[in-house]
Amino acid sequence: MLYRQTIRWARAAELALAIDAGRERAQEALDALRRQRDDDRRPYLCLPARTDDLPAIEARAEAIRASGVGDVVVLGTGGSSLGTRALLALDGPTLGASSGLRVHVPDNLGATLMDAVLRDLDPARTHFIAVSKSGGTAETVAQTLTAFEAVSAALGPTRAAQAFTLVSEPGGSPLRRLAGQWGVATLDHDPDLGGRYSVMSVVGALPALLAGFDIAALRRGAGRVVDQALAPGADPAHVPAAEAAVLGHVAGEAAGAAIAVLLAYDDRLAPFTRWWAQLWAESLGKRGLGSTPVAALGPVDQHSQLQLYLDGPGDKLISLVKPVTAGTGPRVAPALTAGAGEGRLDYLSGRTIGDLVDAEADATAEALVRRGRPVRVLTIDRVDAETLGALMMHFMLETVITAHLIAVDPFDQPAVEEGKQLTRAALRGTGDALAAAVPAGLVSDLGVSAT
Amino acid sequence: MLYRQTIRWARAAELALAIDAGRERAQEALDALRRQRDDDRRPYLCLPARTDDLPAIEARAEAIRASGVGDVVVLGTGGSSLGTRALLALDGPTLGASSGLRVHVPDNLGATLMDAVLRDLDPARTHFIAVSKSGGTAETVAQTLTAFEAVSAALGPTRAAQAFTLVSEPGGSPLRRLAGQWGVATLDHDPDLGGRYSVMSVVGALPALLAGFDIAALRRGAGRVVDQALAPGADPAHVPAAEAAVLGHVAGEAAGAAIAVLLAYDDRLAPFTRWWAQLWAESLGKRGLGSTPVAALGPVDQHSQLQLYLDGPGDKLISLVKPVTAGTGPRVAPALTAGAGEGRLDYLSGRTIGDLVDAEADATAEALVRRGRPVRVLTIDRVDAETLGALMMHFMLETVITAHLIAVDPFDQPAVEEGKQLTRAALRGTGDALAAAVPAGLVSDLGVSAT
Numbered sequence: 059m060l061y062r063q064t065i066r067w068a069r070a071a072e073l074a075l076a077i078d079a080g081r082e083r084a085q086e087a088l089d090a091l092r093r094q095r096d097d098d099r100r101p102y103l104c105l106p107a108r109t110d111d112l113p114a115i116e117a118r119a120e121a122i123r124a125s126g127v128g129d130v131v132v133l134g135t136g137g138s139s140l141g142t143r144a145l146l147a148l149d150g151p152t153l154g155a156s157s158g159l160r161v162h163v164p165d166n167l168g169a170t171l172m173d174a175v176l177r178d179l180d181p182a183r184t185h186f187i188a189v190s191k192s193g194g195t196a197e198t199v200a201q202t203l204t205a206f207e208a209v210s211a212a213l214g215p216t217r218a219a220q221a222f223t224l225v226s227e228p229g230g231s232p233l234r235r236l237a238g239q240w241g242v243a244t245l246d247h248d249p250d251l252g253g254r255y256s257v258m259s260v261v262g263a264l265p266a267l268l269a270g271f272d273i274a275a276l277r278r279g280a281g282r283v284v285d286q287a288l289a290p291g292a293d294p295a296h297v298p299a300a301e302a303a304v305l306g307h308v309a310g311e312a313a314g315a316a317i318a319v320l321l322a323y324d325d326r327l328a329p330f331t332r333w334w335a336q337l338w339a340e341s342l343g344k345r346g347l348g349s350t351p352v353a354a355l356g357p358v359d360q361h362s363q364l365q366l367y368l369d370g371p372g373d374k375l376i377s378l379v380k381p382v383t384a385g386t387g388p389r390v391a392p393a394l395t396a397g398a399g400e401g402r403l404d405y406l407s408g409r410t411i412g413d414l415v416d417a418e419a420d421a422t423a424e425a426l427v428r429r430g431r432p433v434r435v436l437t438i439d440r441v442d443a444e445t446l447g448a449l450m451m452h453f454m455l456e457t458v459i460t461a462h463l464i465a466v467d468p469f470d471q472p473a474v475e476e477g478k479q480l481t482r483a484a485l486r487g488t489g490d491a492l493a494a495a496v497p498a499g500l501v502s503d504l505g506v507s508a509t
Numbered sequence: 510m511l512y513r514q515t516i517r518w519a520r521a522a523e524l525a526l527a528i529d530a531g532r533e534r535a536q537e538a539l540d541a542l543r544r545q546r547d548d549d550r551r552p553y554l555c556l557p558a559r560t561d562d563l564p565a566i567e568a569r570a571e572a573i574r575a576s577g578v579g580d581v582v583v584l585g586t587g588g589s590s591l592g593t594r595a596l597l598a599l600d601g602p603t604l605g606a607s608s609g610l611r612v613h614v615p616d617n618l619g620a621t622l623m624d625a626v627l628r629d630l631d632p633a634r635t636h637f638i639a640v641s642k643s644g645g646t647a648e649t650v651a652q653t654l655t656a657f658e659a660v661s662a663a664l665g666p667t668r669a670a671q672a673f674t675l676v677s678e679p680g681g682s683p684l685r686r687l688a689g690q691w692g693v694a695t696l697d698h699d700p701d702l703g704g705r706y707s708v709m710s711v712v713g714a715l716p717a718l719l720a721g722f723d724i725a726a727l728r729r730g731a732g733r734v735v736d737q738a739l740a741p742g743a744d745p746a747h748v749p750a751a752e753a754a755v756l757g758h759v760a761g762e763a764a765g766a767a768i769a770v771l772l773a774y775d776d777r778l779a780p781f782t783r784w785w786a787q788l789w790a791e792s793l794g795k796r797g798l799g800s801t802p803v804a805a806l807g808p809v810d811q812h813s814q815l816q817l818y819l820d821g822p823g824d825k826l827i828s829l830v831k832p833v834t835a836g837t838g839p840r841v842a843p844a845l846t847a848g849a850g851e852g853r854l855d856y857l858s859g860r861t862i863g864d865l866v867d868a869e870a871d872a873t874a875e876a877l878v879r880r881g882r883p884v885r886v887l888t889i890d891r892v893d894a895e896t897l898g899a900l901m902m903h904f905m906l907e908t909v910i911t912a913h914l915i916a917v918d919p920f921d922q923p924a925v926e927e928g929k930q931l932t933r934a935a936l937r938g939t940g941d942a943l944a945a946a947v948p949a950g951l952v953s954d955l956g957v958s959a960t
Contacts, residue, residue: 060957068950077952129604136812150621153580153613154629162604166809168776169838169863170601170892176839178605197808200857200865203846204839232849239848253812279959286957298955305952316767316824317801325619336813343817350768350817350824352803357648358617360928361587361704362787366794366801369924373767373801387620388627388655395654397690398683405933406651412620413936414651421931427950428927441621448957473820476879477811480872482856485864499519499878501528501756504749506511506737506899508730 059439060279060448063298065305066423067432073312080304080463084294087303087462091455092288101248102255102454103288106281106447112273115260118223118245119267123159125220127185131175132163132265133201134189137253138225139165140336141450142189143329145257145266145276148446150326161269167197172204181212187223189261191247193231196481202233206240215240225260252469254337255454258447272443279447287455299455302434306375306456307463309432310349315375318349319367322379323356323419326441331355331379334453341457341468348464349375357418364422368429376426377434379449380419381441383412510890511730511899514749516756517874518883524763531755531914535745538754538913542906543739552699553706553905554739557732557898563724566711569674569696570718574610576671578636582626583614583716584652585640588704589676590616591787592901593640594780596708596717596727599897601777612720618648623655632663638674640712642698644682647932653684657691666691676711703920705788706905709898723894730898738906750906753885757826757907758914760883761800766826769800770818773830774807774870777892782806782830785904792908792919799917800826808869815873819880827877828885830900831870832892838862 070077095103122130132142143163164171186205190198202222210218219241226234227249237244245260256262258280263273287297294300309315318338320331331353342348354363356378367376389410395403406414419435426433436452438445461468521528546554573581583593594614615622637656641649653673660669670692677685678700688695696711707713709731714724738748745751760766769789771782782804793799805814807829818827840861846854857865870886877884887903889896912919 060959062954062956064954065952066950067952070950070952135809140809140813151615151625152629153611153625164602166776166806167862167866167869168774169834169861169866171776172838172862174602174604178603194853195812196857196865196869197812199854200841200860200862203841203854203857204862207842207845208839230850232854235850236845236848282959283957295953296955298957301953301955316822323619325617325622332813339814339817339821340812343814343821345820346822348817348821350801350803350821351814352801355617358586358591360925361646361648361791362591362783363790363794363802364925364928365922366790366799368927369796370790370794370799370801371767371797383620387623388659390651390654391658394658394687397687399681399686402645403650403654403683405936406647406654409651409936410620411618411623411651411655414647414932415618415620417932417935418618418647418928420935421928424931425928429924444959452957471816473880474811474815476819477815477869477872477876480875481865481868484868484871485856485860499517499521501516501518501521502746502752503513503515504747504752505513506734506749506903508511508733508895 060282060445061452062437063302063434064437065301065434066427067305068430069313073308076308076312077304080307081294083463084300084304084459087459088287088292088294088297088300091458095284095288101251101259103284105258106277106284106451111260112263115245115263116267118243119264122185122223122268125185126183128159128183129179130159130161130185130187130265130268131179132161132187132189133198133205135165135167135195135197136336137256138189138191138198138261139163140329140333141257141262142265144333144446145262145271146269147326147329148271148441148443149269159268161265163265167201172201176205176208181209181221185221185223187225187265188233189225190233191227191253193226193229193233196478199232223264225264254340257333257450275443276447279444280451283448283451283455299452300459303456303459303463305432306349306460309375314373315432316349317352317374319352319354319374319376320379321354321356321359321376323415324381324441325355327379328355330446330449337453337457340471342461342464342466344466347466356422357415360418360422367431368425372431375432375434377436378419378423379436379438381438382416384416385410385412387411511733511896512903513888514753514885515888516752516885517878518756519881520764524759527759527763528755531758532745534914535751535755535910538910539738539743539745539748539751542909546735546739552702552710554735556709557728557735557902562711563714566696566714567718569694570715573636573674573719576636577634579610579634580630581610581612581636581638581716581719582630583612583638583640584649584656586616586618586646586648587787588707589640589642589649589712590614591780591784592708592713593716595784595897596713596722597720598777598780599722599892599894600720610719612716614716618652623652627656627659632660632672636672636674638676638716639684640676641684642678642704644677644680644684647929650683674715676715705791708784708901726894727898730895731902734899734902734906750903751910754907754910754914756883756885757800758911760826765824766883767800768803768825770803770805770825770827771830772805772807772810772827774866775832775892776806778830779806781897781900788904788908791922793912793915793917795917798915807873808866811869811873818882819876823882826883828887829870829874830887830889832889833867834863835867836861836863
């Protein structure tokens with residue numbers, strides 16, 4: 059079993075008509091998806107079945123490995139890096155110094171962060187992979203240019219060129235032109251593949267291959283989900299992604315569930331929830347519609363957010379991702395619990411850390427159901443590449459089906475352009491009027507001084 | 510200037526009456542807070558002015574340092590660790606192997622995570638600080654018992670005892686009793702200080718001192734905020750925390766702003782936003798009230814969440830924390846941008862990474878205001894201990910004043926007890942009925958198989 063989805067919501071019975079109507083619309087969405095897959099029109103649907111693109115990616119990975127580097131830095135942001143972070147996190151935490159190839163994904167742009175990259179890493183033993191679909195993303199351009207300048211200054215432009223790989227769509231974009239001038243190896247980003255749907259392409263695959271991640275297994279898991287969802291005659295009531303989309307839509311329309319929480323009970327899945335938060339927000343948040351994603355982590359958020367989820371506003375659809383962890387991890391020795399007295403730790407005696415996490419996830423779901431909250435549990439047997447592929451494809455389908463239900467385009471992001479224009483204007487110095495004028499709608503302007 | 514708060518919202522003018530009413534209630538809250546501080550009734554308000562507790566904490570830190578350890582692990586969850594993570598993050602990222610004392614705060618419970626702690630760290634050179642106010646937190650108990658067992662097995666019980674410190678309130682709790690039997694040094698957690706308000710106490714101070722963090726500066730910054738807010742005759746319209754609480758309350762009541770976003774433009778502040786998310790959710794999420802916190806990070810979330818914030822539902826109050834970073838970080842060489850052709854990168858030419866982040870934060874705020882969203886910008890000159898102390902106290906006051914406005918107790922968390930009882934029942938084996946029965950409100954139960 060790659061995953062099992064269980065949905066519980068006491069109010070579902072009274073909303074049966076709305077759920078049936080939603081399933082009919084979901085059927086349309088599945089039919090459309092099937093046609094898109096069969097016509098090879100949507101790369102994210104077709105990637106699971108592909109293997110022809112992997113040799114070129116593996117060859118580039120091998121060339122990078124052969125250059126003797128110890129560190130790889132992925133320069134990119136949002137759709138160019140969140141998925142990669144999710145893949146790399148599966149390895150789990152390493153608290154000591156790691157040996158072998160280390161792949162860093164700074165993801166965010168920051169002066170301190172970029173200073174650290176250029177300060178801590180040896181330019182002679184570091185490779186930079188710049189990922190920007192458009193080839194003009196301001197953050198990635200700034201990271202790439204400052205890194206290239208630093209490596210050039212240390213090693214000269216010829217060796218600097220060998221220390222970079224660009225992943226970008228074909229054309230004459232700024233990064234593409236610069237890479238051509240510098241002699242930097244370039245791999246093509248599919249122009250039809252939006253960043254937040256790109257994790258299984260070269261975008262995630264090149265860094266993941268370098269880190270020893272099994273991309274073929276990732277695609278295999280995703281392929282199982284596509285095959286089941288788009289099988290001829292598949293009933294949406296039997297497709298987990300469709301059923302979840304319908305429930306979420308009904309919960310939003312009928313019960314004001316404006317917030318979607320994804321609560322994963324494993325640290326290794328925390329970056330996956332952040333990948334999902336972009337997928338969900340940017341695909342659906344349009345024309346006043348969409349629900350707001352909240353990425354959460356169990357058990358810690360039981361001590362941070364659960365009070366709100368249980369007793370605050372009833373505006374959330376809460377999804378748990380629960381690896382079956384019973385019996386794993388260190389075991390609590392009965393001799394130690396006995397000393398705590400009065401049987402107060404008997405419940406932990408002889409139990410493993412995994413037993414406790416398992417029980418906490420079940421108890422959290424049960425407590426939420428008892429409070430009348432809509433709850434979905436995605437149970438997974440293993441935290442591995444194949445399962446992650448299945449989960450990622452599940453959520454891509456759920457997102458696209460939800461977009462059909464609310465009638466928005468899941469592949470564009472029109473609203474963010476204004477912010478980009480304001481940024482460029484400010485940096486060009488033509489934005490001064492903006493800063494100098496009395497700001498619109500000023501309510502208050504207060505400060506606290508140091509002395 | 511420790512921080513400056515600017516609030517902009519076009520709708521505020523039409524809601525002037527509600528804002529005035531809120532300010533009157535905020536005045537009551539400030540008066541009550543002043544009495545509590547003067548009567549020494551609320552430790553979180555009094556901690557900034559204290560120094561008498563620091564010598565004992567410093568002495569324990571010195572004893573841990575003198576034992577020759579290289580790694581310190583803080584065992585704790587939620588209020589016992591999120592604040593500590595926020596303090597430790599100020600140092601910024603280190604991508605290479607670090608020298609000196611490393612302080613790890615796993616925060617979450619997980620079998621893989623705990624396996625890594627016991628696998629990667631040398632028991633002879635590791636110190637464990639267990640933090641649990643009640644002395645019975647299941648996660649912390651399980652972490653502490655399995656770690657103690659592992660160190661005992663490696664080094665014997667006497668040296669194991671020296672490798673642990675317990676921070677817990679006085680009394681006969683499980684961890685307190687065990688620490689006594691084992692001979693583990695124990696520091697008192699103030700019984701009147703809830704976990705999410707405890708960061709400036711021994712809870713955050715002991716690990717932070719070990720990491721070289723300036724606790725005195727943290728308290729100094731917090732003290733400035735308390736002094737300004739609780740000065741005799743202070744007008745709430747001139748107290749940033751009160752003004753923000755009033756605006757958030759009015760936005761929630763009058764404009765359906767059920768979500769509070771805290772978007773920090775610096776990686777070093779990301780754990781601070783997660784500390785805030787617990788403070789906000791657990792203090793206010795009661796009796797169907799409270800707004801849902803969303804911790805966000807700029808610029809990356811411009812590529813993940815901004816589409817939703819700008820064009821999705823108008824249900825958010827968005828707060829930016831913006832360090833002034835202009836002129837900092839690596840600079841984009843004009844010679845490189847020229848090669849991109851057609852002036853397309855002129856806006857980056859000669860600019861620093863910090864210039865770009867600065868411009869992006871301003872542009873994001875401006876774009877949000879233009880869309881009619883309520884926006885608050887907290888501008889800070891520096892990302893340092895004193896400023897962080899000011900921000901933390903600002904948000905504690907804002908939370909407590911908001912609790913007064915919506916009439917909930919900001920210091921309890923009554924709803925999470927049910928989940929804890931269900932967990933214990935499941936681990937004792939008395940929870941089987943729960944798992945075996947047909948779950949209440951079952952909507953669907955579907956799976957995807959691997960083969």
